[in-house]
Amino acid sequence: xxxxxxxxxxxxxxxxxxxxxxxxxxxxxxxxxxxxxxxxxxxxxxxxxxxxxxxxxxxxxxxxxxxxxxxxxxxxxxxxxxxxxxxxxxxxxxxxxxxxxxxxxxxxxxxxxxxxxxxxxxxxxxxxxxxxxxxxxxxxxxxxxxxxxxxxxxxxxxxxxxxxxxxxxxxxxxxxxxxxxxxxxxxxxxxxxxxxxxxxxxxxxxxxxxxxxxxxxxxxxxxxxxxxxxxxxxxxxxxxxxxxxxxxxxxxxxxxxxxxxxxxxxxxxxxxxxxxxxxxxxxxxxxxxxxxxxxxxxxxxxxxxxxxxxxxxxxxxxxxxxxxxxxxxxxxxxxxxxxxxxxxxxxxxxxxxxxxxxxxxxxxxxxxxxxxxxxxxxxxxxxx
Numbered sequence: 001x002x003x004x005x006x007x008x009x010x011x012x013x014x015x016x017x018x019x020x021x022x023x024x025x026x027x028x029x030x031x032x033x034x035x036x037x038x039x040x041x042x043x044x045x046x047x048x049x050x051x052x053x054x055x056x057x058x059x060x061x062x063x064x065x066x067x068x069x070x071x072x073x074x075x076x077x078x079x080x081x082x083x084x085x086x087x088x089x090x091x092x093x094x095x096x097x098x099x100x101x102x103x104x105x106x107x108x109x110x111x112x113x114x115x116x117x118x119x120x121x122x123x124x125x126x127x128x129x130x131x132x133x134x135x136x137x138x139x140x141x142x143x144x145x146x147x148x149x150x151x152x153x154x155x156x157x158x159x160x161x162x163x164x165x166x167x168x169x170x171x172x173x174x175x176x177x178x179x180x181x182x183x184x185x186x187x188x189x190x191x192x193x194x195x196x197x198x199x200x201x202x203x204x205x206x207x208x209x210x211x212x213x214x215x216x217x218x219x220x221x222x223x224x225x226x227x228x229x230x231x232x233x234x235x236x237x238x239x240x241x242x243x244x245x246x247x248x249x250x251x252x253x254x255x256x257x258x259x260x261x262x263x264x265x266x267x268x269x270x271x272x273x274x275x276x277x278x279x280x281x282x283x284x285x286x287x288x289x290x291x292x293x294x295x296x297x298x299x300x301x302x303x304x305x306x307x308x309x310x311x312x313x314x315x316x317x318x319x320x321x322x323x324x325x326x327x328x329x330x331x332x333x334x335x336x337x338x339x340x341x342x343x344x345x346x347x348x349x350x351x352x353x354x355x356x357x358x359x360x361x362x363x364x365x366x367x368x369x370x371x372x373x374x375x376x377x378x379x380x381x382x383x384x
Contacts, residue, residue: 014109015062023050023059030061033115037122038093039100063104076247077102078281088279092126098279099125102250108237113376120203124369125252127199132276132284135175137191138183139287145184147173161220171198188274191286192254193229195276200369208374218381234367243348243364251279253366257298258349260359261306267317270305299345299361300328
């Protein structure tokens with residue numbers, strides 16, 4: 001097969017599945033759920049059914065197909081906030097609306113063991129988006145700093161909370177210069193972990209204080225990161241064999257834009273770009289928070305990395321970011337070139353370590369927080 005963009009994508013909506021006891025009146029159960037979220041007016045647009053699965057019964061909630069086609073044809077949710085005329089920056093409730101509507105379109109079902117877990121999932125996504133909008137960092141692949149009043153560095157464990165420091169406060173100070181007055185160096189991958197951890201910690205403090213205490217203790221003793229962080233804290237939807245629709249995102253998702261150019265991907269820190277989806281068609285910019293990315297802007301930036309490679313005095317491959325910015329600005333004045341680059345970069349990415357002419361920028365999966373409520377959480381912290 002040629003372009004990975006041409007692979008068939010399953011775009012039927014499964015929405016949200018809420019497991020638990022039977023629901024003799026699915027419409028009333030649906031209304032109860034939406035009322036908990038402050039979105040009762042959506043009820044006429046939702047298909048609610050009590051279904052029997054292979055393991056258990058569950059309440060299925062999904063947006064009516066006609067409504068999906070009207071609001072997000074092909075499950076393209078990038079324009080959802082504009083279509084619904086939402087002010088997701090100024091209104092927490094509008095942000096909740098975009099999140100819930102997008103989830104009710106889910107091509108893979110969002111599974112929840114209770115209504116409480118669905119509510120917490122929405123809260124965590126709101127927390128992540130609001131924190132991501134305030135986050136700005138200094139880009140560095142070889143250095144890292146943290147606020148010294150909250151963090152201490154250990155050669156074996158990395159950055160560890162100081163005794164008595166609040167995990168939430170420490171994460172905010174490390175990522176939000178309006179609070180700390182400083183910019184701290186991060187990679188985009190570690191920064192995305194801090195945002196997810198902050199969003200989860202804020203909700204745990206509200207709904208599951210005992211688990212929050214355990215989380216804070218862990219970060220004061222043996223913080224986790226990278227692959228283990230993914231396994232402990234995140235659910236993932238989609239796969240290389242069954243990719244999510246390329247423009248389907250829910251605010252609060254983490255995704256990866258891959259650099260499909262092998263030569264420039266050898267430059268440290270330029271293998272790709274980890275970002276959080278803010279909603280409204282925008283992805284956060286860790287380095288210039290007031291200039292979030294559209295998908296097209298991200299394509300153009302990553303595409304032009306290949307045209308700005310140089311070697312430093314040590315012979316290491318680097319990217320001239322000023323040159324990238326210049327090339328992006330030039331491209332923005334050439335609609336035909338924009339269309340060409342979007343066609344190249346809009347394909348699904350290849351697997352890590354694989355570089356072919358058919359591979360693009362788009363990830364096939366999305367990552368989001370695990371369940372967090374007492375009695376139903378699947379967030380199990382490793383033993384120290």
